[in-house]
Amino acid sequence: MHELVEFAVEKALELGAEYAEARFEEHSGVNIVMKNGNPEGVGIRADRGIGVRVLVNGGMGFASTNILTKESVSEAVKKAIKLAKAASKVRNIPIKFSEERFHEVYYEVRMKKDFRDYSGEEKMEYLRLIEEEVLNSGIKVPMRFLSYQDWIAHKYFVNNEGAKVESVIPRVSITYNLVVFEEGQVEQAPFVQTAFTGGLELIERAEPWKRALNDVKALQRLIKEGKKPPEGKVDVVISPEVAGIAVHESVGHPYEADRIFGREAAQAGESFVKPDMLGERIGSEAVTVIEDPTIPNSWGFYLYDDEGVKARPRYLIKEGIITEFLMNREYAYYLDTNSNAAARAINYDREPIVRMANTYLAPGDYSFEELIEDVKLGVYMVSFNEWNIDDRRYQQRYIGREAYLIENGEIKHPVRRPILEITTKGLWSSVDAVGKDVEFYPGTCGKGEPGQGVPVWMGGASARLRDVVLRR
Amino acid sequence: MFDVNELILKKAEEIGFGDVVVLSYGTQRRQVRFANNEITVAKNWHYQKSAIFAEYEKRLVSTELTALDEKTIEETLKMLFKTAKAMEPKKDYYGIAEGPFEYKDIPETFDKGIVELDEPNEYVERAINSALEEGAKRVAGVLYTDYNKLYLTTSNNVEAFDEGTGIEISVRAFVDELSSGHGTNSVRVLKKFDPESAGRKAGEIAKLAANPEEGKAGRYDVIFDPLAFANLLSYMSFMASAFAVEAGFSFLVGKLGQKVASEDIVLKDVGNMPNAYGTRKFDDEGVPTQETTIIENGVLKTYLLNTSLARKYNTKTTANAGLTMPRAWNIYLEAGDYSKEELFNEVRRGIYITNVWYTRFQNYVAGDFSTIPRDGAFLIENGEIAKPIRNIRVSDNFQRILESIAALGKELYHIHWWEVRTPVFTPYVLVKDVGITKATK
Numbered sequence: 001m002h003e004l005v006e007f008a009v010e011k012a013l014e015l016g017a018e019y020a021e022a023r024f025e026e027h028s029g030v031n032i033v034m035k036n037g038n039p040e041g042v043g044i045r046a047d048r049g050i051g052v053r054v055l056v057n058g059g060m061g062f063a064s065t066n067i068l069t070k071e072s073v074s075e076a077v078k079k080a081i082k083l084a085k086a087a088s089k090v091r092n093i094p095i096k097f098s099e100e101r102f103h104e105v106y107y108e109v110r111m112k113k114d115f116r117d118y119s120g121e122e123k124m125e126y127l128r129l130i131e132e133e134v135l136n137s138g139i140k141v142p143m144r145f146l147s148y149q150d151w152i153a154h155k156y157f158v159n160n161e162g163a164k165v166e167s168v169i170p171r172v173s174i175t176y177n178l179v180v181f182e183e184g185q186v187e188q189a190p191f192v193q194t195a196f197t198g199g200l201e202l203i204e205r206a207e208p209w210k211r212a213l214n215d216v217k218a219l220q221r222l223i224k225e226g227k228k229p230p231e232g233k234v235d236v237v238i239s240p241e242v243a244g245i246a247v248h249e250s251v252g253h254p255y256e257a258d259r260i261f262g263r264e265a266a267q268a269g270e271s272f273v274k275p276d277m278l279g280e281r282i283g284s285e286a287v288t289v290i291e292d293p294t295i296p297n298s299w300g301f302y303l304y305d306d307e308g309v310k311a312r313p314r315y316l317i318k319e320g321i322i323t324e325f326l327m328n329r330e331y332a333y334y335l336d337t338n339s340n341a342a343a344r345a346i347n348y349d350r351e352p353i354v355r356m357a358n359t360y361l362a363p364g365d366y367s368f369e370e371l372i373e374d375v376k377l378g379v380y381m382v383s384f385n386e387w388n389i390d391d392r393r394y395q396q397r398y399i400g401r402e403a404y405l406i407e408n409g410e411i412k413h414p415v416r417r418p419i420l421e422i423t424t425k426g427l428w429s430s431v432d433a434v435g436k437d438v439e440f441y442p443g444t445c446g447k448g449e450p451g452q453g454v455p456v457w458m459g460g461a462s463a464r465l466r467d468v469v470l471r472r
Numbered sequence: 473m474f475d476v477n478e479l480i481l482k483k484a485e486e487i488g489f490g491d492v493v494v495l496s497y498g499t500q501r502r503q504v505r506f507a508n509n510e511i512t513v514a515k516n517w518h519y520q521k522s523a524i525f526a527e528y529e530k531r532l533v534s535t536e537l538t539a540l541d542e543k544t545i546e547e548t549l550k551m552l553f554k555t556a557k558a559m560e561p562k563k564d565y566y567g568i569a570e571g572p573f574e575y576k577d578i579p580e581t582f583d584k585g586i587v588e589l590d591e592p593n594e595y596v597e598r599a600i601n602s603a604l605e606e607g608a609k610r611v612a613g614v615l616y617t618d619y620n621k622l623y624l625t626t627s628n629n630v631e632a633f634d635e636g637t638g639i640e641i642s643v644r645a646f647v648d649e650l651s652s653g654h655g656t657n658s659v660r661v662l663k664k665f666d667p668e669s670a671g672r673k674a675g676e677i678a679k680l681a682a683n684p685e686e687g688k689a690g691r692y693d694v695i696f697d698p699l700a701f702a703n704l705l706s707y708m709s710f711m712a713s714a715f716a717v718e719a720g721f722s723f724l725v726g727k728l729g730q731k732v733a734s735e736d737i738v739l740k741d742v743g744n745m746p747n748a749y750g751t752r753k754f755d756d757e758g759v760p761t762q763e764t765t766i767i768e769n770g771v772l773k774t775y776l777l778n779t780s781l782a783r784k785y786n787t788k789t790t791a792n793a794g795l796t797m798p799r800a801w802n803i804y805l806e807a808g809d810y811s812k813e814e815l816f817n818e819v820r821r822g823i824y825i826t827n828v829w830y831t832r833f834q835n836y837v838a839g840d841f842s843t844i845p846r847d848g849a850f851l852i853e854n855g856e857i858a859k860p861i862r863n864i865r866v867s868d869n870f871q872r873i874l875e876s877i878a879a880l881g882k883e884l885y886h887i888h889w890w891e892v893r894t895p896v897f898t899p900y901v902l903v904k905d906v907g908i909t910k911a912t913k
Contacts, residue, residue: 035715035718035719036718038562038563039531039559039560039561040532041531041562042533042534042555043534043535044535044548044551044552044555045535045536046538046548047538059511060513061514062513062515062516063515063516064516065517065519066519066521066538067518067520079516080516083502083514083516084514086593087514087593090511090597091511092509092510120558120559124559124560143720177720178720186835187835188836190720190721190833190836261508263512264507265610265652266613266644266890267644267890269829269846270649349517349519385835386832386833386834386841388831388842388843388844388865389830389844390830390844391844391846394863395910395911397865397867397911399834401834419909422911422912422913423913426911427913430913449503449890450503450890468912469912471909
């Protein structure tokens with residue numbers, strides 16, 4: 001396999017590429033689904049192939065194949081070259097890449113409890129634990145969709161500038177949708193995920209079955225005791241989970257250089273952020289947002305991106321000021337700087353594009369009690385269901401699933417579906433205090449054409465927003 | 473590929489599996505992406521794979537093979553069998569369809585011209601130019617060509633082959649940063665391909681959308697462009713699946729036989745429609761695809777089913793397998809009798825929404841959701857477009873939207889793009905009293 005990848009790069013150079021890279025990926029793992037107590041089946045994932053990306057005359061071509069013969073790979077290289085040549089004729093400016101230092105390196109994430117050593121049935125036990133906790137709670141949860149997933153991504157990346165990066169990264173995840181019917185009302189916790197890079201020990205430590213029990217209890221309490229949230233200008237304290245989705249949607253995405261320069265106009269969209277906004281204030285001094293692929297065991301983990309560039313933490317916002325964009329080599333070149341290793345591809349058959357990894361609101365120095373103690377009237381938003389944001393990443397909305405009234409510094413009864421619909425600048429300018437404890441939540445970030453759902457973590461600390469308008 | 477299928481089937485039966493389905497496919501797919509009036513990347517994909525679904529005493533396992541040699545096949549099947557044997561059964565599994573079936577050729581699903589097309593960049597340039605001619609300054613988008621071959625063999629006497637092609641383009645045009653329009657064109661045969669129409673539409677809307685004002689929250693009569701309504705209807709593909717209903721991802725839970733839409737509404741899934749992007753001769757069990765009426769005169773008639781789910785509910789399959797999850801092929805909303813002009817004339821004060829994205833649900837079972845207009849949105853006054861608006865959100869309930877459909881255009885549009893993954897046929901649609909919200913700070 002190593003030879004085949006290196007052959008692809010050599011072949012591309014031979015055929016006239018000014019830049020060439022090849023990436024082998026093999027994904028092997030297991031999917032298990034359980035619906036309303038029935039095991040729907042076990043899916044075995046076994047996928048592999050090689051993708052080749054080239055620049056010829058400033059045009060970019062990409063081709064992939066899952067037939068791992070010299071002949072088929074050679075055919076893919078020829079296609080990539082041909083496509084790049086043809087594309088170069090419909091370009092105003094030739095594509096160039098920033099200069100980077102490359103490494104020959106191997107890295108892997110070790111599992112304490114290696115999921116390859118356990119059967120499908122043993123993994124299904126985790127889903128049964130969720131079933132048991134939920135059914136034993138006495139709460140009516142007639143619809144339960146549970147899924148377990150693990151896979152190992154083995155990659156080997158080579159380019160013609162000296163990069164040889166091989167990695168073995170295991171990922172494990174549990175997701176559920178639980179629908180609570182009580183007193184003729186329905187509430188649900190959809191797509192709630194617990195996920196890591198690493199082994200089963202991480203799932204066992206996180207105990208998603210306990211989280212599931214808490215979720216159905218909270219939904220039952222919401223149905224029984226939930227009241228309307230306050231309306232109009234109030235203070236809102238957002239949990240790490242809500243802060244996480246907010247930094248992902250309104251900080252991470254608009255700072256992606258391919259959006260800023262219009263490449264993603266079709267289809268994920270552009271950005272309200274412009275290249276000359278570096279150094280501008282976008283939030284209060286309490287707000288620092290970090291993007292860091294290197295967090296051990298994180299869902300978005302990697303040490304080298306899919307262009308072979310070494311990863312590091314990126315400070316997107318430092319004390320309220322826009323400080324850095326997310327870049328691959330193409331956009332680092334336009335910005336006359338170096339890539340900060342944001343190029344990711346979900347598999348061998350996708351081009352690497354600018355992506356997030358683990359985005360979080362950096363901690364401040366407030367305890368949770370201090371965040372709420374001088375809130376006269378407000379809402380504590382613990383989790384959310386519905387959320388969305390426009391394609392320039394400027395006006396977003398989050399609707400609380402589990403949320404509580406704050407009155408005179410105390411947490412009171414649950415409130416139903418508080419709606420925070422706010423602009424990006426409005427949101428980050430309203431933060432006057434940030435908690436000191438950090439938590440992360442996994443998600444699948446969608447972008448690219450065809451779509452590339454990549455694993456990311458989102459999170460950070462709790463934050464207090466002053467005087468924001470809440471609707472119901 | 474049938475020899476591979478036969479080999480897999482034979483080995484699977486020897487090992488002891490009961491129901492076995494082998495779906496092998498070969499895919500040649502091309503893409504040209506463009507932005508800022510230039511090509512950003514061109515791609516080619518080649519896949520050759522065999523998907524296996526196998527059952528052992530109601531225990532279900534599946535995988536996809538990428539290497540098709542005898543040794544890999546044997547080892548994979550042994551591993552699948554070991555996995556299946558260790559499992560608990562799926563109590564509500566009731567088997568796969570019994571063949572053989574007869575398959576009819578579906579017109580306009582295959583075109584050699586697409587297979588042999590050497591270089592599609594000319595279409596991209598034509599689309600870009602037609603958007604620029606309408607007044608756009610920057611044009612972005614994506615063109616695909618597709619060529620797929622399907623080989624299906626099952627343990628229940630099915631052997632079926634289908635071959636299909638397609639070409640499609642999605643064009644987004646910008647006059648400035650805040651003013652954009654979107655157009656698409658998806659067809660199965662080259663002679664029907666009209667990239668200029670997508671470019672023109674994107675350009676026209678972008679031009680009309682220049683200098684937008686902030687929209688205001690409230691309830692409005694809304695005319696949804698086919699592109700926008702297709703986004704909402706594409707969720708019907710998932711929500712109409714019996715699997716999604718059982719799993720709590722659908723507002724159609726418990727509503728069979730009940731009114732879920734306005735009286736005029738007829739919504740179908742059509743798997744055998746000529747020149748439609750989702751069309752196939754047969755589903756994943758080999759049942760010939762068909763036309764299935766999901767909603768008739770506003771009443772929910774059926775969920776989308778495979779054989780196992782159909783037997784569970786004492787009815788017939790709708791030929792929508794997915795062996796685990798039934799899915800729609802082409803969602804089809806029957807046209808009404810309004811011209812576009814007549815539809816606009818119905819609106820005294822309302823909004824015309826040309827496109828939406830990021831549709832998300834607060835509660836799938838209740839159907840509460842919001843979606844965000846992107847590209848041009850316009851205030852309508854007395855049947856005329858009064859001015860472009862921006863920064864609004866549709867915040868409503870799915871069933872309420874279907875129940876509040878007041879008029880349907882008479883022409884259908886075929887929509888298939890990044891945000892509308894299941895192809896949708898829909899006219900312009902007028903919906904009364906749609907909830908519109910906006911950011912407050």
